[in-house]
Amino acid sequence: MKHLRIFLLCCQEVFESRGRVFIWLLINLFSPVILMLFWQGATFVSGTSMSISSLTSYFLFLTVGSIFLIAHCERQISVVDIKEGGLSRYLLKPYPYVLIIFLSELAYRMVQGVLGMIVFGALYLLYHSYFAFTLGTEQMMVASFIVAGAYLMSFIYKFIVGMSAFWVTEASGILQFSDMVLFLTAGFLGPFILYPDWYSAIVHMLPFAYMLYVPVISAQGVLDIGELFRVLSIQVMWIVCLIAIAAWMWKRGVRRYTGVGI
Amino acid sequence: MTRYLRLCKVLWQINIKAMRAYRGHTYMMFFTTLGWSLIAFGAMYFVTYRVDKVFGLSRAEILMITSVYGLIMGIMHTLFTANFERFSQLVNRGELYGILIKPVSAQFLVSVLRIHPLSLMRLCIGIAFILLLISQFSISITLTNVMLAIPLLFIGAYMLYCVWFICNMIVVWFHTVDNMMSFMIQASNIGRYPPEMLFATRNVWAFLLVPLTLFSAVPARVMMGTSTLTEIVILCVCALAFHAGSQFLWKRALRSYVSGGV
Numbered sequence: 001m002k003h004l005r006i007f008l009l010c011c012q013e014v015f016e017s018r019g020r021v022f023i024w025l026l027i028n029l030f031s032p033v034i035l036m037l038f039w040q041g042a043t044f045v046s047g048t049s050m051s052i053s054s055l056t057s058y059f060l061f062l063t064v065g066s067i068f069l070i071a072h073c074e075r076q077i078s079v080v081d082i083k084e085g086g087l088s089r090y091l092l093k094p095y096p097y098v099l100i101i102f103l104s105e106l107a108y109r110m111v112q113g114v115l116g117m118i119v120f121g122a123l124y125l126l127y128h129s130y131f132a133f134t135l136g137t138e139q140m141m142v143a144s145f146i147v148a149g150a151y152l153m154s155f156i157y158k159f160i161v162g163m164s165a166f167w168v169t170e171a172s173g174i175l176q177f178s179d180m181v182l183f184l185t186a187g188f189l190g191p192f193i194l195y196p197d198w199y200s201a202i203v204h205m206l207p208f209a210y211m212l213y214v215p216v217i218s219a220q221g222v223l224d225i226g227e228l229f230r231v232l233s234i235q236v237m238w239i240v241c242l243i244a245i246a247a248w249m250w251k252r253g254v255r256r257y258t259g260v261g262i
Numbered sequence: 263m264t265r266y267l268r269l270c271k272v273l274w275q276i277n278i279k280a281m282r283a284y285r286g287h288t289y290m291m292f293f294t295t296l297g298w299s300l301i302a303f304g305a306m307y308f309v310t311y312r313v314d315k316v317f318g319l320s321r322a323e324i325l326m327i328t329s330v331y332g333l334i335m336g337i338m339h340t341l342f343t344a345n346f347e348r349f350s351q352l353v354n355r356g357e358l359y360g361i362l363i364k365p366v367s368a369q370f371l372v373s374v375l376r377i378h379p380l381s382l383m384r385l386c387i388g389i390a391f392i393l394l395l396i397s398q399f400s401i402s403i404t405l406t407n408v409m410l411a412i413p414l415l416f417i418g419a420y421m422l423y424c425v426w427f428i429c430n431m432i433v434v435w436f437h438t439v440d441n442m443m444s445f446m447i448q449a450s451n452i453g454r455y456p457p458e459m460l461f462a463t464r465n466v467w468a469f470l471l472v473p474l475t476l477f478s479a480v481p482a483r484v485m486m487g488t489s490t491l492t493e494i495v496i497l498c499v500c501a502l503a504f505h506a507g508s509q510f511l512w513k514r515a516l517r518s519y520v521s522g523g524v
Binding site for chain 1 (some may be wrong): 284287288289290293294305309438439442445458463468
């Protein structure tokens with residue numbers, strides 16, 4: 001009940017700044033829509049197994065996926081809470097800081113996710129001939145776990161990035177670096193099938209593809225049930241690793257925290 | 263004019279001193295800026311890796327547009343981005359008042375108070391990439407074309423500045439929207455793609471975005487000798503129209519500004 005109340009309070013805060021939420025939605029929509037338009041005019045070199053309909057649906061799922069799955073809590077943690085000293089008030093409360101940030105971020109993702117779904121539905125209704133995805137019931141069940149795992153991974157990763165401010169006062173450089181890595185390796189540019197093989201191999205060894213790219217192709221029905229379970233197990237492995245890093249950083253970071261704020 | 267140039271010199275000195283104060287942040291920003299500028303070109307290189315033609319344009323033409331886009335964004339990020347990012351804070355906290363009472367043009371001060379010298383790296387990388395393209399794709403470029411493209415490049419940059427300025431004025435009326443600059447950067451990404459992409463949609467809303475593709479496409483085409491006079495005229499007319507729009511909105515916005523901070 002306590003968690004639900006805090007979550008509802010966070011939702012209230014989201015509705016309070018609805019203009020901001022709307023702009024974030026536009027930001028998330030813009031890039032995939034532009035890439036979708038670009039790909040529609042492309043003629044591929046021979047030997048590329050990618051149709052326009054599967055590309056369009058990829059970008060459609062990517063749009064909703066990036067709105068719903070990619071957490072944006074790092075600036076709040078690094079600037080407002082650590083650099084400006086806002087963390088002190090949370091440390092005094094009988095409620096874990098990580099949970100407050102998690103619920104607040106979840107509220108943002110859910111509200112934006114709902115808006116994203118509306119856009120998804122509208123685009124699907126208007127241009128359904130361009131979309132191709134096949135997803136069975138079993139696949140859908142496993143894919144939903146993958147989506148949940150992806151959100152968890154994204155949140156913990158951004159929490160870690162935000163905590164870097166414990167060590168460097170001005171963390172905006174690290175934040176931008178993290179955005180850059182995500183942009184390159186999470187599938188924002190398009191399906192990895194269109195890129196050189198070595199690039200795809202490297203990207204699959206990193207956790208970022210499992211935060212967005214893999215959930216997107218899982219939702220599209222590209223992966224069979226065996227592959228979905230393999231993805232799920234990799235995600236669990238990454239979640240455990242990320243939690244371990246986050247716990248280690250939090251323990252040491254709080255000791256360094258001065259609470260002064262600049 | 264001399265006064266403003268002297269002021270620019272002082273502002274550069276102040277900003278370079280600020281860079282020295284946070285050395286760790288500056289090193290990280292160096293790598294991030296380098297990364298993003300390489301991404302601006304590398305991403306398009308990967309995106310077009312298996313592409314033969316896009317909207318009838320060859321890969322070399324697309325990559326040339328991307329390179330010119332990189333040059334213009336280099337100018338924008340060096341001079342304006344940090345200032346526009348701070349604009350919502352100036353309005354929201356009532357700090358714009360401090361700028362308005364200074365005996366120089368407030369629009370000038372709002373636009374160039376914070377400079378990001380590291381972004382000049384984007385310009386250098388853009389030029390290097392253009393030279394690379396010329397040699398790799400054997401593009402024939404004449405000195406006359408380059409001389410004609412340079413003023414158009416600045417006209418394109420000025421047009422983009424006016425568009426960013428107009429959009430940022432919205433903050434004066436809607437205080438909670440602090441992410442307008444992120445949206446504008448995202449929207450400006452469309453400059454990496456050819457205007458044909460928007461014409462192909464035959465959608466009136468997509469046509470509204472055409473000026474945002476012209477700022478990079480026209481100088482790039484002039485450089486390659488494939489542009490038409492109509493395109494050049496449209497770019498100049500758009501720049502003039504957005505200049506008039508920005509002046510008009512700035513005056514209106516100042517009338518609505520209440521200087522009450524939160």
